[in-house]
Every structure is written in structure tokens, then in C-alpha cells.
Amino acid sequence: MNNVYYGKLIFELSKPGRIGYSLPTSDIQGYCIDNLPECVTRKNQLDLPEADELTVARHYTNMSNNNFGVDTGFYPLGSCTMKYNPKVNEEMAALPGFNIHPSTPNAMAQGALELYDELQKILSEIAGLSRFTLNPYAGAHGELTGLMVIRKYHMQRGDVTRTKIIVPDSAHGTNPASAAVCGLQIVQVKSTTDGTVDIEDLKPLLGPDIAGMMMTNPNTLGIFERKIPEIARLVHECGGLMYYDGANLNPMLGVCRPGDMGFDVMHINLHKTFSTPHGGGGPGSGPVGVRTGLEQYLPNPQVVRNVDGTYSTTNDDQSLGRVSGWLGNFGIIIRAYAYLLSLGRENINMAGKLSVLNANYIKECLRSHYKLPIDGLCKHEFVFDGLKDEYAGDRHSPDHVTTLDVAKRLLDYGFHAPTIYFPLLFHEAMMIEPTETESKDTLDEFIAVMKQIAEEAKANPELLKTAPHSTPIRRLDDVKAVKEPRFIY
């Protein structure tokens, strides 16, 4: 990454009289847009940039040099599964044959529908569930869709009192937010000291008002919830359904399936587990899977394979309704399919195993310098609770080095920071997820730097307090951004 800041905006490069496009001259005469009624046309000047092609090309290329991606360096962002994004996937998504209008009749879109159905089937086998919809656009959208399936299931049975959903206190904020959009009230269940769901706290919560329970497994601390069969049994006995948040599916690939753990509904983040790029905040894709008996509630339209081997889109009367304009982020679906073909049944479980190997390796190598609140084998990720006291310094001193300081100092060394201050169970949380595509060599460099930073914290805390030093810009004034808001140029 370039450390010279390129901070210009395209509006500052604009000069009246320049254009960056070329359109054919229309050979249709006799019609003029100026004939539109005065009352419906735009009066306000539209102030857009005026720029030639090279100006635009250079502008965005320069900007990209101030950006850090997986292709730039190690990205150990917990809960985000920042694995390598293979390029053949990009090539496949760009094929002209897929650039068709979404209202193209099914008979003329058989290849697209086939790909959708093939991916749907592969995901069902990986999850141990019956059927997937690929329509949801992102993880949170998948959660919302999955919760709608659960509510629809209860409503169809006339079980209208089930309006509450149980969420562990370690859950990501998206879980309760999705439940609220879905019209459900949130009931929190506590964690035990080992970071897993407290069954004794769960039991009294269960009753005829419970629609279900949302969990990740492994949970946000990277700990496998061993009591999952019992939890699923208790929730099922009270009439609720089990929802699996697929954010942490990566380590489970080919080893252990959500359906076999007792989950009824789940979403998968294709942009985490199945290697599609995060794009700086989407587009992602959040397919939702269900066990047998719940298929009819999935959102419309559904893609089905007919007995003659052709494919159709259908609408089910019992469906929860529609959640997307068309069939989801199809370009992302293509990428995930290409990835799964490349991986294949021979390699898929190695993805999970190597991600677990990498996480445990970092954990063991760094526990000498960082506080490890929960011991034992982790899965794809784990949480440190900041630097050990001997490195962080006195908690009440202004020189006390925090997780934020460590994170910012990491940027100086060319690494992305871990997820920080989440989960909320630990004050100085630092959540590290290395993924399977990182080599031991990269991990060793990261480990050495993390130890170096710990030593720096002890010897020269000021260096960390004022970090980063070698990035294009320094720490930003967050307070000013909120108090003197400027969202447009």
C-alpha cells in the first residue's frame, strides 16, 4: 500500500467542457424530450463532475493505492473470514452469457437457473438441510429471511403467540436487529465463564411464547458449543425452532453440519465461507437453508428442477413472500459456485481444518504476551482480552496501552487489525481469525510483529498511543465527524 495520501475528490478535478463518454449519434428524428410537460422536468442544475477518461482512470487508480485488501496483506479480522478471493471466480462472473435481463423467460435463461439450482444443492449437502434459497443479498438479509421462515411456520400452524426469540449475550448485534425488523422481541440468554450458552439460564426462558433461538456454532469466541444437542432438544420441546447464524461456518466445512447439530433454519455468507470478495461492504450473498418440512415457506421466487431436466422459477402460496427484486446477487452466486467446483469434495474439509490449525497456532504463539480469557482448543477464531498487564501498563495511567492502540500500531507493520471491542464480554477484546489461505510464513511474521508491539507497549507506550505513523493518514477525529457532520462534498 502506498503511504502517500491521495485525498482528492473527483469534484476537485472537474473542469467545465470535459467529457468522459461517447454515445452513438441517434438516427431517430422527430422526437424531442423537451416536449415533456414542464411540471415533471428537472429545473435544478445537476452538478456532476466533468472529466475526461484518463483523469477518471488515474483518480480511482490513485485512490486504490490508499486501500488495503486481502490481496494487499494479511487480514485477521475476526468473524469476517477474509480468505483469498480466487480470480477465476471473477472471470466466470463476467461472462457475457450471464449479463441478461432478469425478466428473460425461463426457457432462455436455463444456464443461469441451472447454476442457481446446482449451488442450492451443494449448499444443502454442506449444511445437512433440505433446500436453500439464494435470494437474500447479505448475511443480515439472510437472517431476516430465516426468521421470517420461522414466524411463517408458527403462523401457518395457528401458533400466533410465539413472538420472542432467544439470542445469546455474545451474539453479534445483527441478530437482535434482524429479529426486531422481523417483528420479534429479543430475550437474551447468558454465557457461562467458558463462553458457551448457560443452559440453566436458558431453561426458564423457554415457553409457549418462544419462536426459536439464534446461535452460531462455533460461537463468536471461536468455542464449539458442545451442549448443542441438548439446547436444540430443549428449544424443540418447547415448540421453537433453531436458527444457525452461518457467520462461523468455515471451520465446520465437511466435519460437522448445522442440520446434524439440530438446526432447522440457517443462512450462509457466501462472502465469508465461499470466498466471494467483500467489496468494502458488499455486495454479499446470504442464502437461507431449511430442513425438510419448511421448504414451502422459503421466499418467492424459487428455482426448481423439473422432471425433464429443465429449470423453472415458481411461486409458492405458502411462501413468506418476496424479499428481493429478483434472484439475489446472481454475480456473487456464480463466484461461489466456481469456488466450490474448484474446491470439490476432496478439498472442502481441509479448508475448515487448516483455518482451525492457523487460529490455534497464533493463539499458542501469542498467549505469552496477550491475555487469553478462555483456554482450550478454539475453532477458526479466538479472542484475546488485550495485552498482558506487564506490557499494557497500569490501567489507571494515561500511558495504559489499549486494544485500539495495538490495532493501530499493527497498521504500521502492514497488517490489517483484528476485530476489536467485540464480543462485548471482554473489555479489551481482540478477535483474530486467520483463515486457511494464509501460510505459516505469514502467520510467523504476524506473530513476530504482535510480540514486537507488546515490547514497544512496555518500552515506549507513546509510540502506540499515536499510531499509526506510516499510513497515508493518521488517526481520525471521530467526534468531529459526528458533531460537524459532512456527508457530501
Add this chain to the structure above:
Amino acid sequence: MAKVIEGLYYSESHEYVKVEGEYGYVGITDYAQGQLGNVVYVDMPEVDDEVTAGEEFGAVESVKAASDLFSPVSGTVVEINEALENSPELINQEAFENWIMKVQLSNPSELANLMDAKAYEAICD
């Protein structure tokens, strides 16, 4: 060390109420503002809103956190502190001077359920 003032009533969720006749001035405590950090926004109720003891009446926001506000008393909002609209940082400067809403108390006996300064100081340790 967070400041606690004698003569006010305190809730466990760190709101205070200063009673003057039939009115109560409600705000967040000095301890609460210290925990939040730079307050950047206060979501206030509207005049004439009814508030109920123990229920939410607004929120305070810092850059990376937001906390719901729970009314320590029941009654009708008769005034809000408009100065906080443009200068929410006043809460950081002096939490006890910069109340958030003035409530006409509908049930002053509720005050007995709140803590005095000494009891509140103990839970802030």
C-alpha cells in the same frame, strides 16, 4: 472519581432526578457521562409526552456507543433542555446542571424507590 450530589434521587440505570415542587428535572449522572465518553447527541422526548418510571424516554449517543435513557419518574414532559440539541457536550462538562427533561410528577411516591446520594455512590465504586 465521579461526582455525586446530595439531595438528588438516583436510579440504577444512572439517571438522576432533582425535585422542585411538583416538577422533576431528569438527566444522566456524572458517572454515566464518564462511562459514555464524548456525548455527541441526545435523543430527547417531546413536550407533552407521557413518561413512566422505569421506561425508556430517549437515548444518549457517543461516537461508538449509545445508551437508552430510562425515566426514574412518571409524569408529563413539560420542558426539554433545548441547549442540548446543538451542544450535547454540555452533559460532559456538567451532567448535573444540564438536565434533559423537566417532568410534572404524577406519582411523587415513586421517589421512594430511588436511591439517595450515598446509596448511589456505593454502586458506582
Add this chain to the structure above:
Amino acid sequence: MFKYFPHTSDDIQQMLDIIGVKSLDELYAEIPEELKLHRQLDIPSHKSEVEVRNIIHGMAEKNRILTCFAGSGVYDHYTPSLVPYLASRSEFSTSYTPYQAEISQGTLLYIFEYQTMMARLTGMDISNASMYDGSTATAEAMMMCVSASKKRNRVLISSTFNENVLQVVRTYAGFHGIDLVEIPQKDGIMDQQAVKDLIENEDVAGLVVAQPNRFGIIEDFTGLADFCHEHNTLLAVNTVASALGVLKSPGEWGADIACGDAQSLGVPMGYGGPYIGYLCTRNALVRKMPGRLVGATTDADGKRAFVLTMQAREQHIRREKATSNICTAQGFMCLYIACYLSLMGQKGLEQVNRQGYSAAHYMHDELIKSGKFVEVFPDKPFLNEFTLRYTGDDDIRIRMTEAGILFGVPTQDLDNCFTIACTEKNTREQIDSVINQL
């Protein structure tokens, strides 16, 4: 060995030794055996890159690329070659949400540019950093009306929206518990008298309208915003983004919220996505706005720089009290839009609309002249999309498809009607060829 796994067997052994376990399987020792799969997954076997290409090329070739006269929310516009080229830069595409602003200025800068451009296009104060698509953006606008009004729960929506958008809004309303009322159309436009009667007599949180509507008609909303505001009702206007180059903007109509799909700004049709929903509003409503927001600030050296801001509205902080559950949206598509509008500018966008207008009006007139089509809603103004009734008794859409033409979209609820769209890509030759096939 596999190309996406860098571990050598020596690496694995050394790492296992440090962890203190004997095998990779032992890393899963705490998982009860009965929960484990104990067999290979029944999915396709590993394919080489050559095979992956062959398989997926084969699927792509089974799709038929048709000359596009379909719209209904998705338009086949020209994309300058530079746009996808710049969007292939992996410094942008392989990054995460820009939480570490010091190393994410590229992403933050283009989102800030996007927000500025969308605010200008819609005539609103601010824009967020994208929604999933136009349909979910409309549903979010509906929920925003309810949360902004605090005590009201009823939202009116014009039935002149495309059916897929209406269905999504209905789904969200149903589960979220919003009392959604669909306003019928009269002569192809929303019945404004019905709207006014409801707003006058009931507590209505918001009104959501479509422009141009599903028949392609440009509706006149003069006076509607004032009426809404007199009754403390918010007005949300959904406009096809590209049309904002020439049509009265939501801001000019007096709207409180502008929403819709920005696919028409050069984003490929891609069989339904990724597209990009937009949502813009007035400054006063910023804390009710869903989605991410990028703001300008300064760094420790006083340099102007950009950062994610107003995060206290969002799910990762506010949990169930958040304005929405949305987090990952379509951020990368902001780059598409920013590049597209930088190249096109006001002049290019106007030219796109002029050519679409001419092509659509020419095709409309030629179809009428053919004697095989009749007007459904005569004398209503339209831009680049219109609805006509076919008077023949064969299935013209199938016939056209076989001739390589995507002849519009069958109009929902209207027998034998088609909603047909043209863009700057449709030539006179293409249109004449359609007429010749009739």
C-alpha cells in the same frame, strides 16, 4: 496440495507440535463424535481451472442473449469500458467494510463521492452508502417513515410500483407489523384523491410513490408534498436513478425520502444483481436513516479524510434498537456509480435520456401504426418506457423471443399488455426489425 492452501506437510507438522496435538482431526477433539459427519460430502469432485471454465462457460452459453426492450426496473444501458476495468482493482474489491479508516481511504473516498452524487441527483441533503436493491430500499423507506413518526403505524404505497417491489414491501410490512395500504391506480396513475382522503382522516406516517411508474408513465406530484406535510405525513419518492438526469427530482417535489435502484446508472443487468439500492433524505432525518454513512473529518495532522460515522444508529451498536438490520449492503457498487457519473457527467446523462426518449417514442408510434397495438393509457407522458395492448391472438412474446428479441415485460394485471423500454443502446434498425416481425 491445493492452489488455495499454502501449507506444506512440514508446516502442518510444526504447527501441530506447537499447539500440542497429533493430528488435524484432534483439533476437533471436543466435538461429540455423534455430531461429526464421518464421510465425504456428496458434492461435485474437485475441478481444475480448465474444467471450471468449461462447465461454467457451458452454462453461460445456455442462456440466450436477446436484444433488450425490457425494463420494469432494470435497464440495458451503456457502461463505459473504464467502469468495470477500475472496478476489477482488487485493492478495492478484496477489502472489508472500512472500519480501519487509515488504510481504507480508497473505499471511503468513493463512497463519499457516491453519496454526494446521489444527493445531487435526488435533490436531497444526504445519501447513505447504499442499500441492497430498489425493492428493499423502498421497504426501508417505509420502515423509516414509521420510525420517524414515532406514534403512527400506517403507510400508503402507490399500486403503480412494479409488482416485485410491491411484493417485497408487503413482506417487510407484514412481518414488521406496519399497516400498509395500497392506493389504487386510476387511468394509469396513482389516485391522488384517494391518498388525500386517507391522509386527512387517518394518522398516516408516510406515503411512498413511484416515478416513472410501472406503466412507464411520469406522474405529476405537484402539491402532494405540501399536503402530506400539513398532516405530518412523510413523502418518499422512488425514481429510476438514470431518469433523474431530466425528471423533477424528489427534492424538487418536496420529498422527505428519495429511494430506488441505481442499476440504471451503468450497472450490468447480470440476471438480477448485484445492483444497488439508494436512499437519500433530509438532514433532519439522518438519525432515522438506515445503512452506513461516510463523513468527512480531519486526521491528527489536520488533513481532510473520510470515516464511517453516525454508527450509533447501526446494528453493531444499537442491536435491536438500530434503524435497520442492514450492515453489508452493496458498497462496491458505489464505485460503479461514482465512476459512471464521473465519466458521463450531467451532459452524458441528459444525452442518455434524450436518446432513450426518442427511441421509445419512435417505437411506441411505430407499434401503434402497425395496427397491432393500441393505447392503454392515452396521452400520458412517458420517458423511455410505455405500455401498450397487443390486439393479436398469438403469444407475441414467445415469437419475439425466438427471433432474439426480449419484447418488454407482460404488464401485471392487464391482459395482453406489454411494458416496453428503450435505451440509448437500441437503434432504429433494431426497432424496425421488431416492427417487421409483427
